[in-house]
Amino acid sequence: MSSIQPIPMKFRVPEIAFPKGWYCVAEADEISADTLKPVSYLNQQLIVYRTQSGAAQVADAYCPHLGAHLASHDGCIENGAIVCPFHKWKWDGEQGHCVDIPYAGIPQSRSLSLTLHPTREIDGMVLMWYHPANAAPDFEPYVSSALQQHKWVLFDSIEWVSTCPYRDLYENLFDTAHIVQLHGASKMPVLRSMEQRAHGLYVDYEIDPSAEQFSMKSLTAHFTGVTALNQLFEGEGWATNFVISTTPLDNERFIEKVRLYVRDLGSKEMNEMIGKPWIERFKFEVEQDFKVLNYKKHLPQPKLCGGDGPIYQYREYANQYYV
Template identity: 25%
Template structure:
């Protein structure tokens, strides 16, 4: 057994923040993938993520650095670096140039999230994240920010753990208090993309719950994963949808920063940006439920060859094989 399935961080897109929380001119020191970085938004509104240390004398740009137009200014000697990491100006030596630069990390803003690309070989992105359809649907669903933007913080969790819930149909009974396990209905892989559908009886074994006041209702949980950094669970119950994105971004070899982003179908006739009724209750309920998972993952050890039971091995093995593509040094011959 070991705490990480392979020796490097998995390739993919990872959330590093929310768009609404990074204003033009704002600078933040951040650490991801065991590297010190600086995140900032230019005065023109572009998000940039660069290696943190100035190539001149090594000052950390995240501590005292300032945005000047489309550049970040070093707090030590004022050298200006563009959002692409190029040297723009040496203020006390006008016209002089140096063949130096800062590594730039690919970033995107999608559906109110700021995401960054990681690849152990330094390759350019080989897919784009399409976002979540409910996050885009301002008319039919509540906005994700601020009520649906849940900052979990840094936890001792690896990115694979949240996504590995995908083939785990039995944990619902013990972790989430359901009356029965989920029933696999669909398993669909397309390269970096994994989609499943799970049959689920909400309120099973109970005459009435706040979510199912008239008794148990058959529904589904649809999951989608784009690599191991971004995974979404869509709970579908009688036309009411809750969409919950879990994002785990490595900070170092043992810890990840966790984001949990949720939206629900609007209450009939509501145009209020703040969730109410069933939607508001579901939002808070799911925030609590995901924390039950986090408590497991944070204290879990990765078991490379589990002694599966009850048919678990079919989809767990498929998931483990699918996940290997994101680790640049995954052994080709490994068997799950």
């Protein structure tokens, strides 16, 4: 463990800013229609729940009446209505408007409303739209076509809290030199193509079977803006799919969560044979990265050389999400 401590982010990044985009705030199997899940991300207190129709929804956690946290004490959701623990005002979970003030005897009011956030449930995650100026979503998150086909098993998931500058996390994947110098790979990865798509960035990697631990046929990556990543590895008779989300907690820290799906090979033993070495390798390399990234500074004008990889190409892509 390093004895140094990361200095505050205001000294390590050009500005404190969360990029616009879709952020994971819960796992889909963690929420229900009869429970308010309190979470804290992006310097905000939020609640996550399901509406009566079964749709996932994210809302601000504080009651617009007098500021009670809606998931505190006996705050709850009943028959699709969120009940404040303080004065028992009720709010429609689907539309947000006030449906009852028990001691005032007034009808429903659409002028009084909770702040609801655009929400999507995708690939086992609940994603919330964030924009620093509260603008509406201008793109949709990536949905894994691979996970919609065949049968997949969620083999394992791991999460880390990181103090890496947020801009530098996914940029690290385009720093091809560190794959050899830090991780000890025999060759630098080669990006066959980088292509802007509606959801973000598509990357296709050139595969050199002799340089890989596993015999691979293809590796492709889909970025949802700069807030989530789907990596699909395919080989002869097997496939793994990493679903990765990165969500800031506050100005200093974010959570990275990795979910490993294995294409079902028909038995627990066979799935273990594929899944175990993949998750162990991924965990080892991520933790190697964070030993450096957690303390680094984002340099707006780094002194790059020819072998560093397409870092500036990635930055050009990423800049569109910083408003």
